[in-house]
Amino acid sequence: xxxxxxxxxxxxxxxxxxxxxxxxxxxxxxxxxxxxxxxxxxxxxxxxxxxxxxxxxxxxxxxxxxxxxxxxxxxxxxxxxxxxxxxxxxxxxxxxxxxxxxxxxxxxxxxxxxxxxxxxxxxxxxxxxxxxxxxxxxxxxxxxxxxxxxxxxxxxxxxxxxxxxxxxxxxxxxxxxxxxxxxxxxxxxxxxxxxxx
Numbered sequence: 001x002x003x004x005x006x007x008x009x010x011x012x013x014x015x016x017x018x019x020x021x022x023x024x025x026x027x028x029x030x031x032x033x034x035x036x037x038x039x040x041x042x043x044x045x046x047x048x049x050x051x052x053x054x055x056x057x058x059x060x061x062x063x064x065x066x067x068x069x070x071x072x073x074x075x076x077x078x079x080x081x082x083x084x085x086x087x088x089x090x091x092x093x094x095x096x097x098x099x100x101x102x103x104x105x106x107x108x109x110x111x112x113x114x115x116x117x118x119x120x121x122x123x124x125x126x127x128x129x130x131x132x133x134x135x136x137x138x139x140x141x142x143x144x145x146x147x148x149x150x151x152x153x154x155x156x157x158x159x160x161x162x163x164x165x166x167x168x169x170x171x172x173x174x175x176x177x178x179x180x181x182x183x184x185x186x187x188x189x190x191x192x193x194x195x196x197x
């Protein structure tokens with residue numbers, strides 16, 4: 001997968017930890033995320049500061065557990081409760097390290113939030129645009145906001161120019177497991193190696 005896709009994709013999962021609470025309106029929620037992200041990813045902030053804040057923010061506004069379980073797919077049924085807890089811990093560390101390692105060098109993103117479409121009572125799609133620069137074209141970004149708890153929306157997925165980040169990750173995890181004859185523990189080992197390197 002291309003580096004630019006990762007940069008755009010993982011950027012979208014960040015949200016700054018400056019305000020005490022966020023709107024329960026999905027469009028406003030994403031707008032607040034985008035606006036506050038600009039305060040974190042300014043060029044004058046250190047890489048360490050960005051990494052710390054990105055991790056804190058993602059833990060508050062991304063449904064990391066839900067994304068992780070979706071990424072595991074049908075293989076989730078093979079795991080007992082203890083193994084699921086182990087997977088959740090590994091996936092959270094994997095997720096946080098993945099996007100912070102790529103975003104800490106990213107500065108001054110410009111995203112315009114355009115509209116929101118209620119899909120059902122559980123999901124709203126918020127449409128936005130990563131504005132073009134001298135070096136990069138504009139990128140269409142759809143945020144899949146989980147609204148089962150209407151008072152606390154959470155980001156569940158991003159669709160970058162029609163490509164679902166969650167689905168892509170699920171396909172990658174499935175490939176690792178199937179390459180190892182359906183052994184889910186091989187995925188655990190792969191995630192742990194990534195986290196520890």
